[in-house]
Amino acid sequence: MDNLNELGNIWQNQPLAETSLKEIDLKGSGIINKLKKLEQKHQRINRLKTITVIICLAIMSYTIMMLPDITYLIKIALGWIICSLSIFMIMYWKKQYNSSRLGFNKNSSEFISSTIEKLKSQKQIITHLFPGMVYSLIIGLNLIYFDLLKTEDITIRLSLHLIVTTLLILAMYLGLKVRKKRFTNDFKPLIEELELIKQNFENNEQNI
Numbered sequence: 708m709d710n711l712n713e714l715g716n717i718w719q720n721q722p723l724a725e726t727s728l729k730e731i732d733l734k735g736s737g738i739i740n741k742l743k744k745l746e747q748k749h750q751r752i753n754r755l756k757t758i759t760v761i762i763c764l765a766i767m768s769y770t771i772m773m774l775p776d777i778t779y780l781i782k783i784a785l786g787w788i789i790c791s792l793s794i795f796m797i798m799y800w801k802k803q804y805n806s807s808r809l810g811f812n813k814n815s816s817e818f819i820s821s822t823i824e825k826l827k828s829q830k831q832i833i834t835h836l837f838p839g840m841v842y843s844l845i846i847g848l849n850l851i852y853f854d855l856l857k858t859e860d861i862t863i864r865l866s867l868h869l870i871v872t873t874l875l876i877l878a879m880y881l882g883l884k885v886r887k888k889r890f891t892n893d894f895k896p897l898i899e900e901l902e903l904i905k906q907n908f909e910n911n912e913q914n915i
Contacts, residue, residue: 738901742822745893746804753803760796764789771851784850791843795836802832804894819905826898833886841879845872 771777771785804825848871856864 741897745897748893749804753800757796757800760792764792774855778854780854781851784847784854787850788844788847791847792840795840795843799832799836799840802828802836804829816905816909819901823898823901823905826894826901829890829894833883833890837882837886838879841875841882845875848875 768785768789771781774781849868852864852867852871856867859867
């Protein structure tokens with residue numbers, strides 16, 4: 708916050724010929740370092756998530772394939788889980804905040820606007836991508852259980868389907884809460900600071 712306030716004061720105190728938002732260089736300001744530190748933090752988190760998903764998929768695939776009399780339905784369901792999670796993880800990484808895409812060579816007004824837009828886009832991971840991944844996993848696992856439990860009593864089958872589905876929905880709910888909290892703590896303050904800076908400088912230009 709101090710870096711952004713200092714940057715705002717510097718811009719506002721520039722001579723008339725230098726006060727245009729289009730001519731302000733942000734590279735020497737603390738805002739660039741803040742953005743890069745945010746990226747580094749979330750890259751570490753995302754690498755850990757990716758490794759965890761790969762390990763879980765490997766263990767699940769090995770366990771299922773070691774079962775006797777694996778049917779085509781189970782193989783199809785397992786393939787569905789692997790493919791869908793792989794696609795979602797690729798999409799997840801593509802949607803992640805990346806400071807290298809912010810366009811540091813743009814003028815400051817465009818830079819701030821594009822940065823705000825990219826930071827806000829992180830919400831789409833919460834509202835779209837993560838639920839879609841969980842629902843795909845629910846479909847795949849229920850298909851596997853449908854085949855594995857076909858000789859069991861209908862009450863046991865329905866109970867296990869319900870338990871698996873409920874646990875995955877609960878995991879999704881907790882994951883969404885964690886992601887929303889991280890967005891509120893990491894992204895939202897920076898978005899608000901950037902919006903305040905942009906508004907201050909736009910008002911300053913109108914008064915010149």
